[in-house]
Amino acid sequence: MTINTINESLDDAATDDHHDHKMTGIKRWLYTTNHKDIGTLYLWFAFIMLLTGGALAMVIRAELFQPGLQIVEPDFFNQLTTVHGLIMVFGAIMPAFTGFANWMLPMMIGAPDMALPRMNNWSFWILPFAFAILLSSFFMESGAPNFGWTFYAPLSTTYSNGSTAFFVFAVHIMGISSIMGAINIVVTIMNLRAPGMTYMKMPLFVWTFFITAYLLIAVMPVLGGVVTMLLTDTYFGTSFFDAAGGGDPVMFQHIFWFFGHPEVYIMILPAFGIVSTIIPAFARKKLFGYSSMVYATASIALLSFIVWAHHMFTTGMPLFGELFFMYCTMLIAVPTGVKVFNWVATMWRGSMTFETPMLFSIAFVILFTIGGFSGLMLALTPVDFQYHDTYFVVAHFHYVLVTGSLFSIYAGAYFWLPKWTGHMYSETLARWHFWCSLISVNLLFFPMHFLGLAGMPRRIPDYALQFADFNKWVSIGGFAFGLSQLMFLAVVIKCIKGGKKAPAKPWDGAEGLEWTVESPAPYHTFSTPPKVD
Amino acid sequence: MSEKREQNTSKTNNNKVIKKLVVLVFAMFGFGFALVPLYDIFCDITGLNGKTNDVSATYENDGIDISRTVTVQFITRMAKAIPWEFEPVMNEMTVHPGEVKYVQFYAKNKSQQDIVGQAVPSVSPGIAAGYFQKIECFCFTQQPLKANEEVEMGLQFYVDIDLPSEITTLTLSYTLYDITTKVDS
Numbered sequence: 001m002t003i004n005t006i007n008e009s010l011d012d013a014a015t016d017d018h019h020d021h022k023m024t025g026i027k028r029w030l031y032t033t034n035h036k037d038i039g040t041l042y043l044w045f046a047f048i049m050l051l052t053g054g055a056l057a058m059v060i061r062a063e064l065f066q067p068g069l070q071i072v073e074p075d076f077f078n079q080l081t082t083v084h085g086l087i088m089v090f091g092a093i094m095p096a097f098t099g100f101a102n103w104m105l106p107m108m109i110g111a112p113d114m115a116l117p118r119m120n121n122w123s124f125w126i127l128p129f130a131f132a133i134l135l136s137s138f139f140m141e142s143g144a145p146n147f148g149w150t151f152y153a154p155l156s157t158t159y160s161n162g163s164t165a166f167f168v169f170a171v172h173i174m175g176i177s178s179i180m181g182a183i184n185i186v187v188t189i190m191n192l193r194a195p196g197m198t199y200m201k202m203p204l205f206v207w208t209f210f211i212t213a214y215l216l217i218a219v220m221p222v223l224g225g226v227v228t229m230l231l232t233d234t235y236f237g238t239s240f241f242d243a244a245g246g247g248d249p250v251m252f253q254h255i256f257w258f259f260g261h262p263e264v265y266i267m268i269l270p271a272f273g274i275v276s277t278i279i280p281a282f283a284r285k286k287l288f289g290y291s292s293m294v295y296a297t298a299s300i301a302l303l304s305f306i307v308w309a310h311h312m313f314t315t316g317m318p319l320f321g322e323l324f325f326m327y328c329t330m331l332i333a334v335p336t337g338v339k340v341f342n343w344v345a346t347m348w349r350g351s352m353t354f355e356t357p358m359l360f361s362i363a364f365v366i367l368f369t370i371g372g373f374s375g376l377m378l379a380l381t382p383v384d385f386q387y388h389d390t391y392f393v394v395a396h397f398h399y400v401l402v403t404g405s406l407f408s409i410y411a412g413a414y415f416w417l418p419k420w421t422g423h424m425y426s427e428t429l430a431r432w433h434f435w436c437s438l439i440s441v442n443l444l445f446f447p448m449h450f451l452g453l454a455g456m457p458r459r460i461p462d463y464a465l466q467f468a469d470f471n472k473w474v475s476i477g478g479f480a481f482g483l484s485q486l487m488f489l490a491v492v493i494k495c496i497k498g499g500k501k502a503p504a505k506p507w508d509g510a511e512g513l514e515w516t517v518e519s520p521a522p523y524h525t526f527s528t529p530p531k532v533d
Numbered sequence: 534m535s536e537k538r539e540q541n542t543s544k545t546n547n548n549k550v551i552k553k554l555v556v557l558v559f560a561m562f563g564f565g566f567a568l569v570p571l572y573d574i575f576c577d578i579t580g581l582n583g584k585t586n587d588v589s590a591t592y593e594n595d596g597i598d599i600s601r602t603v604t605v606q607f608i609t610r611m612a613k614a615i616p617w618e619f620e621p622v623m624n625e626m627t628v629h630p631g632e633v634k635y636v637q638f639y640a641k642n643k644s645q646q647d648i649v650g651q652a653v654p655s656v657s658p659g660i661a662a663g664y665f666q667k668i669e670c671f672c673f674t675q676q677p678l679k680a681n682e683e684v685e686m687g688l689q690f691y692v693d694i695d696l697p698s699e700i701t702t703l704t705l706s707y708t709l710y711d712i713t714t715k716v717d718s
Binding site: 158217 | 547550551557558559560562563572587653708711715
């Protein structure tokens with residue numbers, strides 16, 4: 001110890017860097033700056049939010065079980081769809097990925113922790129407040145936000161039910177949390193890689209999170225800007241989106257989707273990273289086309305900035321605009337196709353085994369591709385006029401977000417559970433979870449394609465009689481899918497409590513630095529960086 | 534010891550990266566707001582959203598093209614049930630490009646309260662918006678009407694002689710907004 005260390009003394013006190021003890025009880029979690037603890041917090045938070053958003057979806061499906069109004073009033077139905085969307089996007093999928101980033105990034109690049117551990121603590125702990133604010137609006141007289149998760153003006157300004165301020169502040173906090181998380185990821189990856197780990201030697205998982213973090217830094221501030229404009233329009237008399245004062249409501253959609261489209265890739269690029277880690281492990285082959293995967297990820301990220309108006313084909317654009325956004329959107333299918341082919345090529349002639357992480361990954365590849373194809377259909381301007389705001393859109397984005405993002409999260413969770421807990425999970429129960437989810441999720445979302453093509457509009461609590469049969473099946477699928485997720489909870493709790501002791505590397509095809517440390521991963525790993533060659 | 538030194542250098546590296554990223558965050562926050570004027574400029578150039586000039590245009594006497602006629606239709610719409618009657622005195626007129634015309638709109642406040650209205654014009658097809666020039670329009674200012682007051686409001690305009698030849702019909706739509714609360718605050 002020299003004088004140099006004095007500078008670090010504060011950090012040492014906060015991070016317990018060189019003492020392998022941790023605080024006990026609630027304080028351990030409140031004050032923690034350990035990337036593994038924070039990762040765990042993010043993952044549990046995301047799962048709780050998944051169940052919360054799922055519960056709202058159950059009410060939605062119960063209402064839609066039969067035509068007519070049974071359970072909820074139309075206005076409350078709007079609140080349900082709005083908050084369901086917000087919770088799932090900002091509360092479940094995004095924090096789950098941040099959880100993965102926290103747990104795995106430092107271990108994968110041989111770093112002792114995230115680069116900014118105290119900010120890390122803060123970016124997690126403001127999240128529960130954001131969702132407390134959002135959810136508390138349910139208990140207010142005027143109710144929760146009811147203008148759709150896309151909060152189009154003037155629905156969220158002139159016609160707001162009074163929840164706009166709560167919504168705006170909640171989104172601000174979520175945005176700040178995501179931005180801080182993203183800055184942390186970028187700094188960690190740029191500065192804390194083990195000696196010898198050049199950029200093109202990083203696992204693809206690390207690459208996808210690196211690019212996603214840049215996307216977050218680029219577009220979350222735009223979201224912050226647009227909700228601020230909303231706030232001042234609603235409460236301070238400005239007219240950004242108010243035609244009466246010289247504003248333009250269509251401009252809202254442009255700014256929102258300038259954030260919104262990169263946002264959908266923020267929710268899928270990390271999924272690509274997880275699946276690209278798991279498929280090689282269980283195919284016992286190297287990932288096919290590593291560098292093409294990196295470039296594909298980067299091109300998807302760049303293209304995501306110039307396709308936003310494909311969400312707005314029906315707002316009245318000149319032909320040139322429609323063609324431009326249509327072609328750019330279809331262009332994204334090229335790098336995405338490269339990825340799908342690479343995953344298939346990785347599996348080609350591999351010695352595959354089908355443990356649960358692999359099952360979820362294969363389901364991801366197939367079902368995400370279905371979601372991608374329906375996305376391509378929606379990209380075509382002329383047919384989008386028919387599909388716009390129908391259940392076809394709902395089917396599309398649930399295929400990419402549930403069977404895409406969520407399935408990849410499950411795949412990743414099963415893959416790394418042994419590393420996290422030190423125990424093998426129950427393969428039987430996990431398979432039950434997989435097969436029940438797979439069957440019910442398709443029963444839930446596949447018929448929605450046909451409902452949409454037949455003209456059933458989204459966000460409406462009632463529907464024409466001819467849609468009744470399909471909706472009944474969809475609802476049954478929904479309830480089954482919701483219940484199946486409790487099996488995951490059971491697997492995780494069982495796995496934490498005990499089970500077969502996991503070796504350092506429980507999957508024999510797995511590669512990466514995280515498998516060189518014992519299971520469960522010690523509280524502090526890679527205090528001295530490993531050498532990568 | 535050596536480990537500590539490494540951490541120190543990485544700390545200065547961290548600060549450099551953090552600074553850049555924070556600048557990027559603020560730049561993108563600003564960019565969100567910069568999109569507002571950019572959108573207006575973009576729409577001005579392309580005529581995208583059908584917005585017409587919001588200050589009085591000066592008539593440039595480039596002659597009248599009597600070989601062409603353009604039908605200008607007038608429609609009105611009340612936003613959010615403002616209790617007014619508001620309609621054009623005539624529903625359409627035929628004009629030659631370059632010819633100055635005058636049309637009147639009738640408005641009546643049918644309620645027992647004083648209300649400030651604001652009519653917002655929009656031209657369809659959007660591409661024609663840049664060629665529809667208003668010399669004098671009630672929409673340049675607010676329209677305060679006392680309870681039960683009625684007025685006739687004038688619009689003087691001409692259609693630019695450079696109007697693309699494929700356009701033969703223009704629709705000028707006024708949406709009337711109740712901005713009483715905004716004016717009060």
